[in-house]
Amino acid sequence: MLHRIRSAARRPAVAALALLAGAAALVAPPPATAAPPSGPSEALAQWIDRDTVVWKGAEHTAAQLEFGSHAARIRLVPGTLSPAERLAHPHLTGYPAFTVDPRDRGLAPTALRGRLLAAQRTADGGRATTGVQIPGVLDDLYGARARHATLGPDFHHGRPTLTVWAPTARTVALELDGRRVPMRRDDTTGVWRVTGARDWAGKPYRYLVTVWAPTVGKTVTNKVTDPYSTALTADSARSLVTDLDAPELAPPGWSRLAKPAAVPLRRARIQELQIRDFSAEDRTSRHPGRYLAFTDRRSDGMRHLASLARSGTSYVHLLPAFDFATTPERPADQARPGCDLASYAPDSDRQQDCVAKTAAHDAYNWGYDPLHYTVPEGSYASDPDGTARTVEFRRMVQGLNGAGLRAVMDVVYNHTAASGQDPHSVLDRIVPGYYQRLLDDGGVATSTCCSGTAPEHTMMGKLVVDSVVTWAKEYKVDGFRFDLMGHHPKANILAVRKALDALTPAKDGVDGKKIILYGEGWNFGEAANDARFVQATQRNMAGTGIATFNDRARDAVRGGSPFDADPRVQGFASGLYTDPNSAQENGSPAEQRTRLLHYQDLLKVGLTGNLADYTFTDSTGHRVKGSGIDYNGTPAGYAAAPGDALAYADAHDNETLYDALAYKLPPRTGAADRARMQVVALATAALSQGPALSQAGSDLLRSKSLDRNSFDSGDWFNALHWNCADGNGFGRGLPPAADNKDKWPYARPLLADPALRPGCATIRHTAAAYRDLLRIHATEPAFGLPTAAAVQKALSFPLSGKDETPGVLTMRLANLVIVFNVTPQRAHQTVPSLAGTPYTLHPTQAHGTDPTTATATYTRPSGTFTVPARTVAVFRRG
Structure with a gap:
């Protein structure tokens, strides 16, 4: 069943996607304009x-x-x-x-x-x-031996050896200094290599690969960059002979970098952000849109991240920062909208029209169109031509670590920006037909949106492992999030884990066992249901210590699906049954009540860490396991231990949480109540077992003006606004027509309503309330239970059953009781088994920033917890 949009940065040549079964359905890029092949066009x-x-x-x-x-x-x-x-x-x-x-x-x-x-x-x-x-x-023929080869530039006593795997090539030569340097082939591995002089260091090069190209039906000589590049010239035109261990590439203090204490994945609280979004419109940043913005300690953005770190956020997840294909890297080549965007009405279609005209050539791109997997993207560097990007990426990691945050990279090894003879094809022009996953007719699989790769093949799997290890060793990255991880074999991801675990501080300068891994475990496309190999999907990764995104709880919180024709379909935190809107798709009151209680069961499973074997009483009164709760025809619970599932209420894909609630909450809902519902929605992830992620700015009520797929929407719709005086992004015009026009009839009246643009007091209040949740999580050991057995023993839902209150979820966790009340009324939750037990509102909330939450009370004789409307309250025993 289609139930999740997963959008990615695809320029016009690589269009936006919509994935299946928790992932997205993608639009494939247009075919390359190559000559028609001679001979059969299929490879059956x-x-x-x-x-x-x-x-x-x-x-x-x-x-x-x-x-x-x-x-x-x-x-x-x-x-x-x-x-x-x-x-x-x-x-x-x-x-x-x-x-x-x-x-x-x-x-x-x-x-x-x-x-x-x-x-x-x-x-x-x-x-x-x-x-x-x-x-x-x-x-x-070659894989067993070639997998041990060192590929790319390798320096020994200052002399570089350049090595490329090209077993089907007739000849391979090196283009350097305007001359052609022959390379020698090893017939046992299919590897070609050449050793150069010391003065090769820093010089640009390409490989000249003479090879049969099936897509054009002839032998060609491709001039192609090194897939194992360590540095590039601007716009990825040439690779550079670069030694990443060269002293001049290490910023001051790099070898002595002191990292924040490692947080186990099961306790990780992660903030997801895009590098350009972070600072492009931050007037206090000296390096807007750049890696170096994370070194601006006094900027509004860095101050906000530091405050989150002090409250309990442990990781920043950076959207792709490797070299991607379609953003002009030199500022002079980057187009800018030629309109006075701020002059148009908040519900106008002029902004999106103007932004769309330059979108193909502007500085903005989410980065899901990989070109070189192991080189930092040049458009974020002060100078894209050379090794400044290497130094500045390292300084970015230093800046984040200095703020108390570890750095996670979003990596996209499941597809390439192009294949065949396309200029943005690297791997397929060196070994045609090998690195891409081919369908049974010989066509390249595009279920991931673009030209799919085949990590099940030895040398593509090796590239994944080698690339991740390079980022860990040479850039001191603290974690990796795998895009569409379900398109990888489970064995490939476990090989990454094994290679990282082998890294030690004494030998490699990093402790690889402390590096966290998680990814999108969606099950769809040509690899679905383990058709080609055992996939790295949600179910299959259980018990590995590598987490997958939990879409079950996310959908229950928000309601409906991103595929809904009517975006007003409601969920637990958006008013289903308890504060219904006028959407007919929500169904009758009886239907809404039933669906809401089912959503509450999904949330109960999510709060356990999405454990498959966790046993509880569901809302129908039956004893069930987490795996026994239905999620669109599949088991809701799939995790074997806390840390297998990653909780979230929003991410860069789909509408932001604020925008989803803008669509779903009744239009009459005031700003303060919208903010309160935002906090409760975030709390379902923040107070769960296992890791949790939130999109940067969600604590500031971040909006993208209802844009559901902002991969190519530019700074105007995407930029974070750290200063509340600049608003939250809502009302910057109708979102781009390409992915949103069908929603414009719903969006226009909302964007025109000034009541939906929150003021500073509301934004600040929401951010402070979210930080309170982080502090509670960080200071209470019960939120980091290590095993499924420990969760079963310590966590329960005492009021779950046929008589539970729709819109109110009560969870007991060791010495804590947490009540999530999304109803518009004060809720009274009586737990007879706790009568006489002393509880008080958690001091973080009792003396916190929200005076409404501070009015939550507990009546000891009856065991009754009273919680204000649209509030999550945490009570502590004693």
Whole structure:
């Protein structure tokens, strides 16, 4: 079932996406304008190892592989897949298999370095031909040895060796200093290398790869950058021969960097932000839109992050900061809207129209269009041409660490910006048809939005591991969030974990075991349901210590789905049943009540850390496990331990939480009540077991003017406003038409309503209330329970059952009682088993910043907790 929009930074050539089953459905980029291929346009045959070819649609009779200009051949006889082959290629088990004639097996290395066809005489006397997919046989012939090779620039006593894996290339040379330098091939690994002089350091280079390119049906010589680049010239035109260990690339204090104490993933509280959003409109920053903005300790943005760190936020999650494809890196080349955007009405369509005209060439991009995986993006550097980006990225990490925050990188190894002969294709122009995941007809899989990669292939999996280790060692990154992690094999992500765990302070300068990992474990596309390998999905990653995003609780808090035609469909924190709006899609009062109570069950499971085996009484009065609660036809609970599921109420995808509530709460809802509902919604994640994430600015009621997919909406719709005098972003015009026009009839009256633009007092109050929640979480050990058994023992929902109150959720956690009241009335929750037990409102709230929450009371004789409307209150025993 479609139930989540996952948007990513795709320029016009890489359009926005909408993912399936917790992820998104993506629009594929337009095809490259290359010449049409000669010969078959499909590749229905797959050479899976040196012994076996599988050919979809073939007759199970003799066939052959043809290669070379004189049509040399490799004979194929009908065969079957071995058990090991079926295990390695489960999606091919139903297709005819052929065995390579033993007399011809030695021809494979030669055959793979040119045009290759599968051919067969058909029953009617005709001839069938098709292209051949070769990743499997390349792995079989070269993968075991090549996986141990050091690729990219490697320095020894000041002399660089440049190494690239290109087993199918006829020749590879180095373009450097305007000359062509031959490279030597290792026939056992398919690796080409050349060692240069000391004076090569700092020079730009490219590889000249002469190779058969199936997408254009001819042999080409590609001038291509190094996929293992460590530095680049501006706009990624050339790689640079760079030693990341060079002393001049280390900012002062880098080798002695003191990091904040590591926080276990199960206790992590994470703030997600985009580098440009953070400072582009911060007038107090000396480096707006740059890495160095995180070194501006006195800026409004850094002061706010530091205050969150003091309250309990432990990590900042940076949206992609590796080199991406489609943002001009030089400021002079970056377009800017040519309109007076501030002059238009808050519900005007003029702002979005003006922003859209320059969106393809402006400085803004979320960064989900990877070009070079292991080089910092140049548009965030003061100078994109050279190694300033390396130094300044490191200074950014220093700045965050100095503010008490560890740094997480959002990494996107599941796809590339382009494939084939496209100028933004790197991997596929070096080893055509290997690094991309191919469908059974030979086309590149695009379920991730763009040209999908194949981490199940040895050398793509190696690239993922090598890249992550480089970021950890050379940039001292403290965690990684994997985009569309479910498109990776579980084994690949576990290999990343193993490689990080091997890093030690004495040997590598970092403690890899303290680096956290989490990602999007959505199950969709050509890899869905473990069709090709065991995926790194929510269910499969349980028990690994690597977390996946928990969309169950998120949907229950917000209500409905991002795919809803009517964005007013309500949920727990947006007024379903307790404060209904006029949307017919919400159903009758009886239907709303039933759905709200089911949402409360989803939230109960979420508050446990989304544990599969946690047992409790659901809202129908039955004893159930977390896995027994339904979520769109799948089990709600899937975690084996706290830390397996990451809680959140909003992230960069979809409308911000404030905007979702703007759509869903009745229009009459006042600013103060909207803010209170925002805090309760955030509390469902902040006070859960396991890690939790919030989008930067959600504590400031951040709005993107109802934009559901702001990947290409520029600074105008995306920038964070740390100074409340600048507003929260609401009313900056109708959001861009491309992804929002169907919502404009709902958006226009809201944006025109001045009551929905909160003032400073409301914004400051919300931020302070959120910090109170963080302090409670940080200071109460019960929020960091280490095992499922400990959660089962310490956490309960004493009023859950047939008589529980719709809109009020009461949780007992060790010596705490937490009441979430989203109703417009004061709630009285009587827990008879606690009668006579002393409880008081948690001192952080009793003496905190919210006078309304401070009125929450407890009546000891009856065990009754009384909580104001639209409030989360935490009570402590004793």
